Amino acid sequence: MTFLPKPKVRHPSLPKNALGLTRRDYEGGLSTLCAGCGHDSITAAIIEASWGLDVEPQNMVKLSGIGCSSKTTAYFVSGGHGFNSVHGRMPSIAMGANAANRNLMYIGVSGDGDTLSIGLGQFCHAIRRNLNMAYIIENNGVYGLTKGQFSASADVGTKAKKGEVNQQPPIDPVLLALTLGATFVARSFSGDKQQLVPLIQAALRHKGFALIDVLSPCVTFNDHEGSTKSYQYTREHYDAAVHADFVPFQREISAQYAEGDALPVVLHDGSRILLRKIDSNYDPTDRARATAAIGEKLKKGEFLTGLLYVDTTGKEFHDVNETPAIPLNQIPHNRLSPGSAALAKVLARYR
Amino acid sequence: MTDLVNNFAIKIATVNGTGSASANSLLMKSIFRAGIPVMGKNYFPSNIQGLPTWYEIRVTKDSYVARSGKIDVMVAMNAETYARDVREVTSGGYLIYDSTWPRPALLARDDITVLGVPLAKLCNENFNGVRTRILMKNICYAGVLAALLDLDIGKIRELLAETYAKKPALVDSNMKAIELGYNYTRENFKCPLPVHVAPLPGGGKTKGHVLIDGNTAAGLGCVFAGATVGAWYPITPSTSLMDAFKSFSDKLRVDPETGKKNFAFIQAEDELAAIGMVLGASWNGARAFTATSGPGVSLMNEFLGLAYYAEVPAVLFDIQRVGPSTGMPTRTQQCDILEGAYASHGDTKHVCLFPRDPEECFYFARDAFDLAERLQTPIMVMSDLDIGMNDWMCPDLKWDDSYVPDRGKILDKEAIEKLEKFHRYLDVDGDGIPYRTLPGVHPKGAYFTRGSGHTQYGAYTEDSAEYQIVLDRLTRKFHTAKRFVPKPVIEQDAHIDIGLVAYGSSDGAVREALDILAAHGVKTNYMRLRAFPFGEEVEKFLEQQKLVFVIEQNRDGQMRSLLTLETRVEKAKLRSLLHYSGLPISSEFIVKGVLAEIEPKARKTEVKGVA
Numbered sequence: 001m002t003f004l005p006k007p008k009v010r011h012p013s014l015p016k017n018a019l020g021l022t023r024r025d026y027e028g029g030l031s032t033l034c035a036g037c038g039h040d041s042i043t044a045a046i047i048e049a050s051w052g053l054d055v056e057p058q059n060m061v062k063l064s065g066i067g068c069s070s071k072t073t074a075y076f077v078s079g080g081h082g083f084n085s086v087h088g089r090m091p092s093i094a095m096g097a098n099a100a101n102r103n104l105m106y107i108g109v110s111g112d113g114d115t116l117s118i119g120l121g122q123f124c125h126a127i128r129r130n131l132n133m134a135y136i137i138e139n140n141g142v143y144g145l146t147k148g149q150f151s152a153s154a155d156v157g158t159k160a161k162k163g164e165v166n167q168q169p170p171i172d173p174v175l176l177a178l179t180l181g182a183t184f185v186a187r188s189f190s191g192d193k194q195q196l197v198p199l200i201q202a203a204l205r206h207k208g209f210a211l212i213d214v215l216s217p218c219v220t221f222n223d224h225e226g227s228t229k230s231y232q233y234t235r236e237h238y239d240a241a242v243h244a245d246f247v248p249f250q251r252e253i254s255a256q257y258a259e260g261d262a263l264p265v266v267l268h269d270g271s272r273i274l275l276r277k278i279d280s281n282y283d284p285t286d287r288a289r290a291t292a293a294i295g296e297k298l299k300k301g302e303f304l305t306g307l308l309y310v311d312t313t314g315k316e317f318h319d320v321n322e323t324p325a326i327p328l329n330q331i332p333h334n335r336l337s338p339g340s341a342a343l344a345k346v347l348a349r350y351r
Numbered sequence: 352m353t354d355l356v357n358n359f360a361i362k363i364a365t366v367n368g369t370g371s372a373s374a375n376s377l378l379m380k381s382i383f384r385a386g387i388p389v390m391g392k393n394y395f396p397s398n399i400q401g402l403p404t405w406y407e408i409r410v411t412k413d414s415y416v417a418r419s420g421k422i423d424v425m426v427a428m429n430a431e432t433y434a435r436d437v438r439e440v441t442s443g444g445y446l447i448y449d450s451t452w453p454r455p456a457l458l459a460r461d462d463i464t465v466l467g468v469p470l471a472k473l474c475n476e477n478f479n480g481v482r483t484r485i486l487m488k489n490i491c492y493a494g495v496l497a498a499l500l501d502l503d504i505g506k507i508r509e510l511l512a513e514t515y516a517k518k519p520a521l522v523d524s525n526m527k528a529i530e531l532g533y534n535y536t537r538e539n540f541k542c543p544l545p546v547h548v549a550p551l552p553g554g555g556k557t558k559g560h561v562l563i564d565g566n567t568a569a570g571l572g573c574v575f576a577g578a579t580v581g582a583w584y585p586i587t588p589s590t591s592l593m594d595a596f597k598s599f600s601d602k603l604r605v606d607p608e609t610g611k612k613n614f615a616f617i618q619a620e621d622e623l624a625a626i627g628m629v630l631g632a633s634w635n636g637a638r639a640f641t642a643t644s645g646p647g648v649s650l651m652n653e654f655l656g657l658a659y660y661a662e663v664p665a666v667l668f669d670i671q672r673v674g675p676s677t678g679m680p681t682r683t684q685q686c687d688i689l690e691g692a693y694a695s696h697g698d699t700k701h702v703c704l705f706p707r708d709p710e711e712c713f714y715f716a717r718d719a720f721d722l723a724e725r726l727q728t729p730i731m732v733m734s735d736l737d738i739g740m741n742d743w744m745c746p747d748l749k750w751d752d753s754y755v756p757d758r759g760k761i762l763d764k765e766a767i768e769k770l771e772k773f774h775r776y777l778d779v780d781g782d783g784i785p786y787r788t789l790p791g792v793h794p795k796g797a798y799f800t801r802g803s804g805h806t807q808y809g810a811y812t813e814d815s816a817e818y819q820i821v822l823d824r825l826t827r828k829f830h831t832a833k834r835f836v837p838k839p840v841i842e843q844d845a846h847i848d849i850g851l852v853a854y855g856s857s858d859g860a861v862r863e864a865l866d867i868l869a870a871h872g873v874k875t876n877y878m879r880l881r882a883f884p885f886g887e888e889v890e891k892f893l894e895q896q897k898l899v900f901v902i903e904q905n906r907d908g909q910m911r912s913l914l915t916l917e918t919r920v921e922k923a924k925l926r927s928l929l930h931y932s933g934l935p936i937s938s939e940f941i942v943k944g945v946l947a948e949i950e951p952k953a954r955k956t957e958v959k960g961v962a
Contacts (some may be wrong), residue, residue: 029811048358058792058797059790061635074811078366079797081791083789083799084803085627086654089627092623092626093634095624095628095630095631096629097634099639100631247702322611322618328615329632330450331579333756340749343571350561
């Protein structure tokens with residue numbers, strides 16, 4: 001129950017990050033989702049990622065729309081402000097919040113209904129603006145809170161619990177994002193924390209819009225035979241293109257990986273993502289080839305996962321808007337208001 | 352005809368997209384600079400080029416700012432509308448037409464003076480190229496009017512030089528067209544007409560005044576009030592407000608050293624996103640606003656409910672236009688009153704401000720940001736197309752350099768540190784207004800904003816009693832708002848028990864109507880509403896009248912409904928005077944309406960303007 005505070009148990013031996021905070025400090029309220037929900041695993045991955053990145057809790061802004069996924073922003077980093085907005089409109093709240101203060105870390109959590117149906121327009125335009133945020137889709141192909149309707153990511157032929165078969169082609173958020181010019185596109189699986197945590201860290205550090213589509217089976221309405229987003233199906237049709245490891249700027253650990261296997265991608269703040277290639281042909285910096293590779297796999301009902309595309313040179317919203325380094329919400333009024341003398345000059349044009 | 356020196360109305364009928372706007376502006380400004388109060392109204396189609404358009408200029412020595420309802424001089428440049436334009440001229444008035452082509456005889460009227468000027472012929476002989484000839488024909492009529500109305504041709508040249516400072520060649524060609532019309536008219540007709548302009552000495556009555564439209568003034572107000580985030584989706588008639596904000600900000604808000612912009616200007620993908628961006632930015636501590644019109648407010652409804660309930664500040668300018676649906680997008684109305692006051696689902700109410708003219712748009716923009724942050728709720732500034740897009744004569748806008756924004760109850764880092772625990776929705780001060788915190792300041796100040804049920808402490812709830820505590824406190828907050836919003840402007844005489852109630856752009860017409868009615872021996876009190884919720888002053892005024900005329904520019908009497916719902920007033924006491932043609936309301940309409948009600952015999956009486 002989210003209205004029950006999670007008990008804070010602190011054991012002196014709990015490991016601390018650079019800020020002296022333990023993983024517990026990155027937790028939120030207790031989840032009210034169904035037991036075994038993939039979303040809860042993603043929440044755990046976000047907690048792990050934020051702790052590992054030494055995020056100041058108050059600097060994390062958590063945004064969501066409506067749905068099971070959107071409730072989860074209450075379950076992590078309770079020291080950060082959260083905004084559970086309206087269905088499908090989280091990107092606009094994120095845009096406004098980011099415009100007001102460019103220095104905070106924005107993480108949005110959405111679902112496939114919230115992003116691909118009611119919120120498709122705002123999702124697309126947030127990508128076009130290259131809004132600097134991490135955007136996680138907890139994708140289960142189904143509407144949970146309204147009890148099991150197909151979402152726009154449900155595959156053709158997917159059977160609903162009541163037996164109805166989906167006839168409409170799915171919208172794949174990853175392919176869509178690539179088409180729209182997204183600068184960071186990844187896919188993962190809620191059950192693969194090893195892959196997910198570094199991806200979330202990289203997404204949080206990426207300058208621009210970073211999408212992670214996380215397949216996250218719904219244990220109540222979509223975890224049965226016939227569903228391509230069940231645990232079993234996902235595990236069987238899961239193909240990691242690249243193994244990503246995130247290396248924060250402050251504490252670089254590169255010895256773990258053999259240089260020959262790794263393709264480092266340097267983010268704007270100096271931190272790096274090390275991509276360990278599984279498939280030697282896969283190049284996450286080539287949009288067209290990434291698109292083709294993902295499409296090929298999808299045709300076979302397989303999900304290619306990992307960091308599928310990244311471009312660290314893109315301009316984010318504030319670059320285009322030419323806003324100053326100081327957040328707009330912190331500029332003193334005397335620098336914002338031009339004053340009476342300027343007004344008198346302006347008025348001369350209206351006589 | 353009575354004395355029409357500095358006291359008449361001109362209407363110019365043209366085709367849109369043919370350059371008439373600059374000629375009309377030239378005429379307006381040259382009269383304004385002669386020291387005589389002037390009003391201009393543009394009636395334009397929802398079209399880029401080719402449809403009929405009219406411009407009405409009223410020269411009014413008595414400083415009236417509304418339409419009188421009469422036309423003394425008609426410039427009929429559009430063959431398509433010629434028949435109706437001829438009919439519209441007030442008896443004894445003048446009609447100017449392009450005599451290059453024959454005028455249909457059946458449209459002749461013997462109670463007006465018809466003056467034919469071969470405008471097309473003059474321009475064809477003197478200019479090359481089809482486009483130039485069409486444009487110059489429209490500048491040419493300004494020369495004709497300059498001769499007939501006795502406008503200072505030197506002043507017109509000055510204005511042209513200012514307008515085309517960067518393109519001096521245009522000054523000469525425009526001036527040539529003006530002189531063609533001016534000279535032809537002086538040679539062929541007795542100039543000036545009895546209807547004319549006589550400059551007032553020493554700057555006359557326009558000294559210390561500007562000619563400005565409401566959207567420009569509101570955009571300027573946003574810049575001065577310290578708004579940093581403007582998000583909107585283009586919609587007539589609100590777009591020029593955002594354009595003004597952007598162009599003033601580009602000049603006045605760019606850091607001279609770094610060249611960086613101290614504002615964010617976001618063209619959203621639709622109105623749903625626009626208001627979402629405003630809420631996100633306001634929630635994060637920026638002064639943010641949007642401008643839209645009725646259809647946009649309809650789309651913003653869901654978010655407005657969230658903002659009300661989650662208590663997020665926002666400033667929304669609604670430049671009202673004719674509806675329903677897309678209606679007549681380029682015509683004016685006051686038709687979103689109920690939409691504004693009760694926007695969204697569930698138990699919601701919103702603070703609305705009703706500016707009467709561009710001057711109030713400027714000051715109300717500032718007030719709206721203060722109120723939004725003070726009350727932590729959306730503030731709707733209910734302007735309209737007439738205010739927003741027409742040039743109004745207003746006293747010079749003033750800015751008090753000692754102004755400090757009212758940021759309301761925001762807890763800073765030090766204040767949060769001192770708290771044992773922060774409770775977002777708790778009524779600490781008893782005024783219904785809780786304290787808020789901004790992201791990034793302190794982890795102890797963090798809270799979870801949600802539209803779903805929350806307790807006064809900010810936690811999720813589905814408990815009925817907890818939910819109701821928050822909702823009831825919101826009601827208290829709305830009552831508190833009455834103390835902060837602009838008070839009504841009341842002109843009252845204890846011996847009079849008939850009252851007029853109006854708001855927004857109707858004010859000018861009402862003020863003139865009050866004078867005309869007084870000349871008829873009918874005296875009335877007047878209350879101009881400036882905000883919702885209604886305070887005690889409104890209750891008291893309504894209580895003191897026996898009969899109240901609620902004057903508004905919509906079909907269903909929306910303000911009358913709001914008054915009956917939100918005050919103790921007896922419904923039967925309120926009579927509606929409703930003007931909803933899409934044209935701005937005129938004083939004549941109000942006078943006729945009032946007289947028809949209180950003097951049944953006066954129905955057939957011709958109402959004359961005040962001399």
